[in-house]
Each structure stands twice: as structure tokens, then as C-alpha cells.
Amino acid sequence: MRVAIVGATGAVGQELTRLLEERAFPVRSLRLFASERSLGRVQSFRGEGVPLETLPADGDLAADVVFSSAGGTISKEQARRWASHGAVVIDNTSAWRMDPATPLVIPEVNGSAAGAHRGIVANPNCSTIIALMALAPLHRAFGLRRATVATYQAVSGAGAKGIDELTRLTRAALDGRHEEPEAFDHDIAFNLFSHDSEVGPDGYNLEERKLLLESRKILGQPHLKVSATCVRVPVYRAHSEAIHAEFDVPVTPDAAHAVLAAAAGVRIVDDAAANRFPMPRDASGRDEVLVGRIRGDASRDGALALFVAGDQIRKGAALNALQIAEMLVAESLLA
């Protein structure tokens, strides 16, 4: 496969480059695209330095598969042109997710939807992927009706600049100094705040609306109800989520445990005696989404409560995108 990564220097682009190597994706050629200021630099792949390029004006990336995480504006403007030159674009931005003609895919959840692509497959938002890795198997078994989600989101959701800012402001705070935030609206050092995306007229921010709308599309449940509160916390990597879920039938914690134990891409971490449950520290760098605190919802008979943690750069972005590509290769839907 001829592979291109657009947004190669970002956190997701760099993770993708590593994963292509780690998972032995059949890469015949790799092109790495970034902004002008990266010209002249190289990025390592299979022990060799791959030069960073700017996007060609004609939109021909000479690739069979393009991974794009360069931002919604670039994807919106250019993804169709990249596809018109024969590539399948796996897009990690929000540009195409809600486009009715574009499949929105988590391979373990609705992999078969990818086959209907018209040159673009959209990768869901990280918080959505992490929630649905736990909720989708439960949905298949019991019929998900309603979910309430409170997130604990790592700064790397805002890319390398979020990571740098957490380090910079934490050092300043420990030294008793105040420095101004740049990546976020507020100081993240030993603090937390409502997710920094635009708040709509209904009071929900964009991240929260994504969780609702993307979950509906991925599960094929246009009437699914999801109410989310998305919060940024001073954690480098991996998002956590406290979830309450209601189903068409009453569900016991044991039944949920059995379903999740058999679910692909899920690892149960639920050791009450050792007080060990999903933590972002443990989820970081892992492929699986960790699920624990599986218990009955004390406020509603037959409903469930659980806590999940997943690496939002890996399964929440780069890994999921690569898994989509692997699936398309396996089904000969690429090239």
C-alpha cells in the first residue's frame, strides 16, 4: 500500500507512523504531509528518515490510503480531491463524521459500515470511541436506550500543545509562579474545567454533542439518548468516563461483565479488593479500552454504572484509523 499521512507531525500523526511500523501494515511507500514550517525535517519510519512535505496543489497524494488529522478545514476542502486520485481517505477530523454518505466507523462496533464508503471513511471523536467500546457490546446484548456520561479528558486531546502546557503550568505552580495559559482558556495545573469547545444554545458544548450524535450514527439508533458532561483534567494521556446506562431489558452486573469479558478491544479491570479500576495511567499506550466499576445503577433498577479509560490518541484516534485501513485491506476494499 502507498500510504500518506496528512498532519504527520501532530500527536495523532506521529502515533500513526509508529503504529504502521508496530502493526506491520503493508506499507510500500510512506509520504508525510505537514505545514510549511516542517519543511526540511524528517520523521523516522522503519529506521529511515521520511521527509516532511507540504500538500501538492493538484491533490494527488500518490497514495492508496490517506490518514488525515490535519484539522477539519483541510479535510473538508481537500479530502474529496485526494479520493478522486484513487485514495481512500480515513479522516480523523470532524469534517465528514455526520455526512450521511460517509461511514463513521469503529471496527469492533460497525466495521461492516466501512464497505459502503465513497472514498472517505470518518474516524469518530475520541470520547465517542472510548464510550462505545464498552457500550456497543452491551447495546448488542441488551439494547441501549440512554446513557449519562461524565468525562475526565486528558490534555493531549488538544495535541502536543496541550501536553506542553500541562508541563509548563504545573512546573510554574510548583514553583509558586503563575504563567498564562495559551493552549486552553484556563490554567490546567492542578485544576480542571469544562471542555474548551463551543457551547451551543442548548447549553451543551461541541464535544458533548459529538458524543450524542456520533453514538446515534455508529449504533444506528437515531433515537438514542445521551447526555454528557465533558471535562478537561490535568492528565497527560487517556480519557476516562463515568457512564450510567439504561437498556431495553434489565441488566445485571454479572451479565454485563460476561458480555464485556468477551468483547474485542475491551479489557476488564475491576478488582474491588485491591481498589484497582481503570486509570488513565494504565490505559496510556495500550490498545484496549479498560472497563471497570461494573455495578447496578443504584438509582434505577436494571440499569448499569461503569467507569472506562482509554488511550485517546491510540484507540481514540490513530489505532482506530489504522484498524479501519487494515479492515479495508483484508476485505480488498482498498486499491
Added chain:
Amino acid sequence: MRVAIVGATGAVGQELTRLLEERAFPVRSLRLFASERSLGRVQSFRGEGVPLETLPADGDLAADVVFSSAGGTISKEQARRWASHGAVVIDNTSAWRMDPATPLVIPEVNGSAAGAHRGIVANPNCSTIIALMALAPLHRAFGLRRATVATYQAVSGAGAKGIDELTRLTRAALDGRHEEPEAFDHDIAFNLFSHDSEVGPDGYNLEERKLLLESRKILGQPHLKVSATCVRVPVYRAHSEAIHAEFDVPVTPDAAHAVLAAAAGVRIVDDAAANRFPMPRDASGRDEVLVGRIRGDASRDGALALFVAGDQIRKGAALNALQIAEMLVAESLLA
């Protein structure tokens, strides 16, 4: 008033000493009790050094009011004896909270309950106080039926050792070193984890059960339903909580806003345009509980979602205890 503080060197005891001075509580004498290893030390009050003492064997603290935050075991064993010598004990431990003969009081919520005390008034758990400061006014207006709560709890909930540990492990992490956690089961640096209290057979930990049982008692609603997920986050001070609440009648965000704007001890921080909502940084050192993100629950018509942050050492503990004492003084129910 002759005042005694048991557990004077702890985070809550020190805050109480400051608040007695700041709020000009009518202190005629102040005695500070701590463990043996504090003997010989003094703690400052109104510019003078008050010596730390160990508890007398006879239980006579020579006080009209005793604030106790020395731990549940000491309070359980000794509070009645302190009271038998004429003191009213305002107890900040879990020892007496669920005792049917002991009032469990948040002055703004159920202050009148304190009058029925038999020598002991219990101060609720911090997470409960912070949640109910927002939920109780809504309950009075609309009838609270059910709440789902996800907490973001500061390390100072575990006292000074939690604070020291966050500093120590964060410094180590920034230096690329790993140090072992001592105050908590897991490393809190740039990480978060399920609250470190015992998990019961229903899968809920003690902190979560407190939120349920104490809320029922304080609101006088034995059938109230509360399902909580309590999580420790790398924040020094002030707990935050994402709350979804259902009521006997449909509630609009505007109606909730009006009720909360008029509620004592609550400050609304809900500026979507500036992306400014309750943050632990802003709540720290403040008397009021901050409430924001007031919106309709997207998953249930007529229900609400909101986000709160409150200083758990102040309103969540020391301030609430002192407010109880102030109320008893005002109503001549002390001495």
C-alpha cells in the same frame, strides 16, 4: 464561648482555627487537641500561640462547643463523654452521621434540624454538602427524585498527606522519576482513580454510599435515588461534581437558574460565551459553592444537568461546622 478543636493540626482543624478568627466567632477560650506527637507545639489564633494538648482522660474538655475532626474512632468513643460535660459536639467524622438521634446538618438546607440535638450535631461528608448546596434549593422548588453524580475530588480530602503526596509525586513525574505512593493506593501524579474507600458488595464505595444515605437523611427523603461515581483527581483543593437530576415536575434551565440565583451559599458561574464555569481553582478558599453548566438533561425531558465546585475543606467541612455553631449560638442552643 469556650471552644475546643479535636484534631486541631489536621487540614480541617487548621481551617477551623482560621475561620473562628475570620468570622469573629465569640471565642472566650480556645483549646486545641491533637495527638501526642504535637505536644510542645503551638498553633496561632488571634496573634497568640495556643498550645496543643492531648485529650484528657476524664473527657472534660472544659468547652461549650467541641469541633471534632480527629477521625471516626475517637469521635465514636468519646463524643458522648465530651457532651456529658456540657459541650455540644459538632462532629466532622462519619461516626454519628447516620445515627437516628443525631441531626445531620447543612445550615442552608436543614438548619432547623440542629435544634433537636442531644449533645452531638453531625457535619455531613464534603461531597454530600457540595452536591446538596445546589440540589436542596432545587428540591424545595421542584421535588428531587433522582440524581446521578460523578465527582472530581481533590487530594486534600485525604488531608495534608494527600496534598504532600500530590506535590511529591508530581515533582518526581516531571523529573522522569517514579516514587511510590503512600497516601493513596495509586500514583496521583497526572493520573486519577476511583475513590480510595472500601467497596461494598453492591459495587459502590463508601464515599458513594455516603452521598446516597446522607442526602436522604438531610433532605428527609428516605426514597431518594442517588447513584454516584467518586473519583480522585490531581487537584489540590475543591471538589467538583457533574450532576444529572430528575424532579417531580419538569424543570427548565431558566427556572433552575432563578432558584439557584436566590439560594444562600451558592454562586452561579455560567458564562458560556467566555467558557467560564465552576472550576476547583476558583472555588478554593471561597465560602460559596459554584454552580454552572445549568442545562436541560439532553437524555430526559424536564430533567437537569449541572456542574458544581466547592471548597471541600471550607464549606465541605470547617465552614459548615462553624456555621452550625453560629446557628446554635444565635438560637441560644449552646451553653
